[in-house]
Amino acid sequence: MSAAEVVVHRDADLLAAATAARLITRIADVQAEQGSASVVLTGGGTGIAILEQVRHSPARDAIDWAKLDLYWGDERFLPAADDERNEKQAREALLDHVPLDPARVHPMAPADGEFGADPDAAADAYARLLAGSASDGWVPVFDITLLGLGGEGHTASVFPDSPAVHERERSVIAVRDSPKPPPTRVSLTLPAIRRSAEVWLVTGGAAKADAVALAVAGAPEAQLPVAGARGARRTLWLLDEAAAAALPRTRP
Numbered sequence: 001m002s003a004a005e006v007v008v009h010r011d012a013d014l015l016a017a018a019t020a021a022r023l024i025t026r027i028a029d030v031q032a033e034q035g036s037a038s039v040v041l042t043g044g045g046t047g048i049a050i051l052e053q054v055r056h057s058p059a060r061d062a063i064d065w066a067k068l069d070l071y072w073g074d075e076r077f078l079p080a081a082d083d084e085r086n087e088k089q090a091r092e093a094l095l096d097h098v099p100l101d102p103a104r105v106h107p108m109a110p111a112d113g114e115f116g117a118d119p120d121a122a123a124d125a126y127a128r129l130l131a132g133s134a135s136d137g138w139v140p141v142f143d144i145t146l147l148g149l150g151g152e153g154h155t156a157s158v159f160p161d162s163p164a165v166h167e168r169e170r171s172v173i174a175v176r177d178s179p180k181p182p183p184t185r186v187s188l189t190l191p192a193i194r195r196s197a198e199v200w201l202v203t204g205g206a207a208k209a210d211a212v213a214l215a216v217a218g219a220p221e222a223q224l225p226v227a228g229a230r231g232a233r234r235t236l237w238l239l240d241e242a243a244a245a246a247l248p249r250t251r252p
């Protein structure tokens, strides 16, 4: 697994704009190298702000949108039309505004979808979908996985000291009793996240500072799940100054 790299931007707006620029460039590079690219999207304030910045970027069509596979790291298990759905927010921020191939956009099922109100069935279906595009029959090697985090150390919907953080076999799990609303969610597991070539952990704000510093220092993932989110080739922390405030200073 890769060692953590940290890049700090002045504030939340610059963090979102710079990450959008980085994302466009990396996707274009991967497409030039291998024809297509895969990205795992995150919800949350920073994750959606990045997508809005991509939408407004004059460089956005450096991406070949028809050759991009999109997945989600987690989803709030709510009806499809609920404004809190990560998928709905991502579509409004970017996905509805670019010429994606709909067959390559892979949302997690909503609570009023084909699996009804059964999050385990939705999680199992997503695991099957991932397995179907994986060279190892389990999880694809995602080119870039975007993740946010909570101040208590959750990432995707893997919360501290929850059953999800101890999952080693399944790639996707249902989460009940999430401490952050809504209580029912579907999430990639940490071993599935670690199939990614690159994991980008993107967050801003002072409320995240302690979790960031502990994770970068290598805290145990059972207590701080975000510490277990690492890419096989690269683990990149993209922060604003407030979120980086508790990191040890290495520069004058």
Ligand SMILES: O=C1O[C@H](COP(=O)(O)O)[C@@H](O)[C@H](O)[C@H]1O
Pocket (backbone or CB within 6 Å): 042, 043, 044, 045, 046, 047, 074, 075, 076, 086, 147, 148, 149, 150, 155, 156, 157, 180, 203
């Ligand atoms: O609920 C969620 O929250 C986290 C972090 O969100 P933020 O607004 O504090 O940045 C996000 O990573 C996750 O995808 C989402 O479901």
